[in-house]
Every structure is written in structure tokens, then in C-alpha cells.
């Protein structure tokens with residue numbers, strides 16, 4: 342059975358149908374890539390799933406519970422996580438303290454966090470860091486880490502909430518190819534080990550084809566194709582959008598696989 346079921350989801354801004362009646366499913370243990378040219382509706386879709394935007398129509402159901410109409414915080418509590426960049430204010434904290442802060446937040450002990458982060462559930466935080474290969478660097482300040490390692494820590498912070506579904510918006514943006522592959526291989530490992538589902542946008546087609554179990558393709562708010570990477574690559578509509586005349590997206594100045 343699907344973990345996430347999206348049906349006839351729609352959102353308009355003024356006269357623009359940003360998302361125009363899309364439907365898709367996502368199972369536990371699956372990595373689903375959401376791709377499409379600039380302005381296709383990817384961010385709008387993401388923000389409806391995490392509750393930052395309210396859908397005009399349709400349904401988003403997680404494990405049978407309707408998410409539309411719920412606040413972002415409630416949706417997060419139900420198990421929809423997302424990766425956040427480590428805020429500048431937390432850069433001076435150590436790696437493990439950043440994960441401890443996330444555990445405090447998960448446990449709703451947010452008000453005491455400044456005082457208590459250093460003591461709070463340290464062993465659990467270390468276990469999360471171990472899962473992302475960052476145990477050896479647990480006591481270093483985040484500000485000293487290489488970019489790829491910061492991304493690993495961000496992933497472990499997202500894991501602190503034990504998400505059933507993790508949303509990743511351009512997870513490998515700004516990374517070199519080797520770092521990109523390492524991060525996605527790690528994500529895939531977490532998906533398999535934890536039975537977590539991941540929905541991600543990505544502009545690097547290499548990453549998408551190498552790591553996505555399935556893909557959905559949006560263009561002008563509509564879902565134009567869904568399937569396994571190889572099926573998508575050969576799909577006529579996708580070919581037209583990305584490689585063809587470019588008629589549909591000429592004006593948007595589409596980059597290949599623009600996320």
C-alpha cells in the first residue's frame with residue numbers, strides 16, 4: 342500500500358494554475374524524483390505536501406490521514422520531514438549538538454534547548470551521526486566541516502524526527518559530482534534501512550537516473566509522465582519538453598532537468 346497518495350491536487354496563483362490536478366503515489370522505501378522545467382509546479386507541490394501552502398483542491402493522504410488543512414507543524418509530527426540548511430546561528434555548535442537540538446525539538450523540549458542541548462540524548466544523536474558516517478566528526482564545530490559533510494549532518498538532523506516521508510528540495514545543489522553521488526548513495530541507504538520514503542527535486546539528471554526508483558514529470562502544472570527512469574527517458578512528451586522543439590518552455594529559458 343502507498344504511504345503517500347496525492348489525488349487531483351491543484352493550486353492557482355491569480356490566473357496561473359501552478360499545479361493543475363496532479364495525482365501520484367509514493368510507497369515506503371521508495372525514492373521518487375519530481376522533475377520538470379522552471380515554473381513547472383515542483384515547489385508548489387512540495388509546499389502543499391508540507392503544509393506551507395494550502396491546496397485549492399484535491400487530497401494528500403499520508404498513511405490514510407488527510408494532510409490538506411493541517412498546519413506544517415502537525416504534518417511534521419505525522420512524519421513528513423524535510424532537509425533544512427543548518428542555520429548560521431548553529432554553525433558554532435558542534436555537529437552532535439546540532440543533532441541534539443533536533444532531538445529536543447522533536448521531543449517538544451524546545452524552550453529548554455539552549456541550556457540543555459549539550460546533555461540531551463547524546464547517545465541517540467551519536468547513533469544518528471553514525472548512520473550518516475559522521476560519528477568521527479561529532480565534536481567538531483559545524484563551521485569547520487566540508488560542504489558534503491554539512492549535507493550529511495543536515496540529513497541526520499532530518500532523521501531525528503524519524504520521518505516516514507522525507508522531502509528533499511534540490512539536495513545536491515552546489516555539490517561536486519563525487520559529493521553528489523556520495524550524498525545520494527547515503528540517502529538511498531537510509532531509505533532502504535529505515536523503510537523511509539523520499540520525494541526529491543533535482544536538476545542533475547545524472548543523479549535522478551542513478552538513484553530514483555521512479556520519477557514524475559511536471560510541465561506547466563500538469564503531470565505529463567510517471568514511471569521508472571528508463572521509461573521516462575524514452576517518453577515522447579518528456580523528450581519534447583527537454584530535448585525537443587522547446588516550444589512549451591522557450592520563454593522560461595529552461596535548463597535541462599531544471600529543478
Ligand SMILES: Nc1ncnc2c1ncn2[C@@H]1O[C@H](COP(=O)(O)OP(=O)(O)OP(=O)(O)O)[C@@H](O)[C@H]1O
Nearest residue numbers: 354357359378379380381382383384385386599600
Ligand atoms: N507565491 C506565488 N505567487 C504567484 N505565482 C506563483 C507563486 N509561487 C509560484 N508561482 C507560479 O506558479 C508556477 C509554478 O511555480 P513553482 O515555483 O511551483 O515551479 P517550480 O517547478 O518549482 O520552478 P523552479 O524550478 O523555477 O523552482 C510558476 O508560474 C510561478 O511563477
